[in-house]
Amino acid sequence: MTDDPLPRLRRICLALPESTEKEAWGDPTFRVRDKIFAMMKYGDGRISMWCKAPPGVQSILVGADPKRFFVPPYVGHKGWIGVRLDITIDWDEVATHAQESYRMTAPRRRRARLDHTQPTTRTGADSARTQTKGKIR
Numbered sequence: 001m002t003d004d005p006l007p008r009l010r011r012i013c014l015a016l017p018e019s020t021e022k023e024a025w026g027d028p029t030f031r032v033r034d035k036i037f038a039m040m041k042y043g044d045g046r047i048s049m050w051c052k053a054p055p056g057v058q059s060i061l062v063g064a065d066p067k068r069f070f071v072p073p074y075v076g077h078k079g080w081i082g083v084r085l086d087i088t089i090d091w092d093e094v095a096t097h098a099q100e101s102y103r104m105t106a107p108r109r110r111r112a113r114l115d116h117t118q119p120t121t122r123t124g125a126d127s128a129r130t131q132t133k134g135k136i137r
Contacts, residue, residue: 005040006028008091009085016032018032037106053080061081
């Protein structure tokens, strides 16, 4: 891979409500209300994003694809995941992980703002229905 993934990761993370970027430990971190929800890491021979993941997700991802996902040092014991950005990148997947980490970190009001701006995807029997003001029609 030749392109630096930071500009694209930055666009993904800073598009989230009231997110900011701040350098820490020599790497860019992305925060909401000064709490880190994602960070870009250039060390240890790989380029990666570290972010929070829901309980159980870390072991599932690392077990399913250990070339792309890993348990990062320092924060891995808290359930964070490392996502490799120096191999073929699925940017939709990176965005999904960053958004989920943001939801786990952000105060309720900010999470609600994100949920109102993100389109919802419906599958199965519900795919033909639309949702308006909390009611399905």
